[in-house]
Amino acid sequence: MSGGSGVVPPRRRLNSPNVIEPPDSAETQQRRTAMLGKIAELAAEHAKAVEGGGQKYVDRHHARGKLLARERVELLLDPGAPFLELSPLAAWGSDFPVGASVVTGIGVVEGVECVIVANDPTVRGGASNPWTLRKTLRATQIALENRLPLVNLVESGGADLPTQKEIFIPGGRMFRDLTRLSAAGIPTIALVFGNSTAGGAYVPGLSDHVVMVRERAKVFLGGPPLVKVATGEDADDESLGGAEMHARDSGLADYLAESEHDALRIGRDIVRRLNWRKLGRAAKPSRPPLLDEDGLLGIVPEDLRIPFDPREVIRRIVDASEFDEFKPLYGPSLVTGWAAVHGYDVGILANAQGVLFGQEAQKAAQFIQLANQSRTPLLFLQNTTGYMVGKDYERSGIIKHGSMMINAVANSTVPHLTVVMGASYGAGNYGMCGRAYDPRFLFTWPSAKSAVMGPAQLAGVLSIVGRAAAEARGQAFDEEGDAAMRAMVEAQVEAESLPFFLSGRLYDDGVIDPRDTRTVLGLCLSAIGSAPESPAAGFGVFRM
Structure with a gap:
């Protein structure tokens, strides 16, 4: 209708x-009603991803004068341009919030389709958990396969330390992919809005173009506490890894932005000057x-x-x-x-x-x-x-x-x-x-x-195997236990499918x-x- x-x-x-x-027939209407119910459930799950870390952390982030991840994405894109968000339900059913503390997708910037990766700092400071890593690696894979410029909107506290064992070793692929993109002639751009520490410092370090926001961006391999423990040296965030220091001294920053909006403007200018051309069929x-x-x-x-x-x-x-x-x-x-x-x-x-x-x-x-x-x-x-x-x-x-x-x-x-x-x-x-x-x-x-296979078929196969094993051992088959097993397996397979x-x-x-x-x-x-x-x-x- x-x-x-x-x-x-x-x-x-x-x-x-x-x-x-x-x-439409009554059968079609019944199917339509069922599908609309599933779509409503989908919308509710997507809303969880949009919520990020929750209203408390959203308000605190705004109070600091900062934009949310999706607000940054929206301002980066051309007015009215679509944004195909990727993997919005990442981490669903896990111990981590839906969305995996990062927004990824394909959007149009200055007429150029780009893959965009935006850390969500309202979720544990934008720290990367195992699902963040998988989602980010999928985004870089899409950029490489389809020859799309990659724009990272960076504000992350690095790895989620309690799960470092699942992040550290496979996480090196993220840095490998950035270099492979550049080697393939696919531009990589990092706009740094806040912390980019430890391994995260290599995101701007391995990007072709780097923009840092004055007095907001903090990029260092080890923060002041780690430097104190490791070397005994006293240092503050700004002198250790501030945007102005990187623009004046280290040379890591190519552009020094005065605000988040200014950084996004510079990012758009960078994309515009790429003179990007599609190579496939029109x-x-x-x-x-x-x-x-x-x-x-x-x-x-x-x-x-x-x-x-x-x-x-x-x-x-x-x-x-x-x-x-x-x-x-x-x-x-x-x-x-x-x-x-x-x-x-x-x-x-x-x-x-x-x-x-x-x-x-x-x-x-x-x-x-x-x-x-x-x-x-x-x-x-x-x-x-x-x-x-x-x-x-x-x-x-x-x-x-x-x-x-x-x-x-x-x-x-x-x-x-x-x-x-x-x-x-x-x-x-x-x-x-x-x-x-x-x-x-x-x-x-x-x-x-x-x-x-289907839940009933899988449970049925296990039942047949169990019955044959009992007969081979000369034991009586536990019919009640088999029925309970079948019900449990069917429910598990149904949920996991x-x-x-x-x-x-x-x-x-x-x-x-x-x-x-x-x-x-x-x-x-x-x-x-x-x-x-x-x-x-x-x-x-x-x-x-």
Whole structure:
């Protein structure tokens, strides 16, 4: 529905503007209501990330005359420019606040798409915990893969010391990535608003351009207490690592800003003078879908065992709802074809019935090869329970066919984007380009679930194994204990397969409202276009 009148507007079918779609069914309305409930839960979790350290620390930060992390980001961006926030639910379900004390995302600065990393000093002084590190490393990976300038908005007390064992050794990758970005000709910019101590001092130290705010920025390897203990020397913050000292004496600061607003202005000037140029394909003129994006809310059933037609999703996210389907009669459980999103050509692979059979796997491998020949990015729309099992399917070669598809995905060199709409179980997650296969971007809907298999199947397998072990030992099988075990395992797997849990561990780049899918994909495709086209693919041996 649209508007507030309660009237259902007529809908046009794919490429048939004179054909009227019927109003939504009761089943569609039920699915829509369930999805809206999940979206409300998502909004509540996102609000926790926006809260940072809570109102007390927000007020204290403002009282010091400082801007919040998201306020800094907003002022850095071009007026009205979108900001695609990444991993906002990082650390969800852990001992650390949702958001992991850092804001990351892609935004437009002086007309240039940049990756932005902003420490949130309202959360334990912006200290980095294990999830902060993972989130930051993911942001730098995106900058490197897509050739996007990286802007760090720095105010951090360094590592969260109680968890240093999980940060110190892998944390060196952050500094390695900064040097690799620079070596690849991708600019790195550090705007330092407050503390940048210990290992954090290397963020400006390894950046191409450094701006420090007078009387606010403090950059040193060891603060006054550590210097006193280590050397016996007395020093204050300003003389040890103040912005003016670094601008006059050490040379670490390239620009000395008079205020936070001034630092952000200088940062924008730096980006403007980069004379940055995109090296990828330009977008063609974009045309909106014929079908309303609101219809995406009523497609995915609550019970993911019930199949749905992914064409209904495709028609609502691609330009003019035009989709040229490839091999529509062969391997019908996987829908493949060509379309455009916001003017960018894409090849789409979408699960139709959940299960992947041999024909589907062969069809996917051929389609991926064709996309690589034309250098067309691939979009995977996941709703899969995995590859089919059973005697007949093993005899027909499901292992070699599934391996062929996984081989094609793993060695494809065009950019991949993945959206998990529903189920993502077993090796189907791999064949449909899950996180382990390094898609450029991966987002999930609130309806998504992912695990090695469904909760009931996993518990059932454990039950069968336990029963066989008891029989082998000649012992009576504990039926009550088995029922309790099955219930416990099902509950655990269900909880650990939900999108908030998975997003909290950075197995995706964010959980999104289905209605935002087209916009998110458009922003990602535009960002991908900053990098040149990747070299041609070289595939491994396909076991025929």
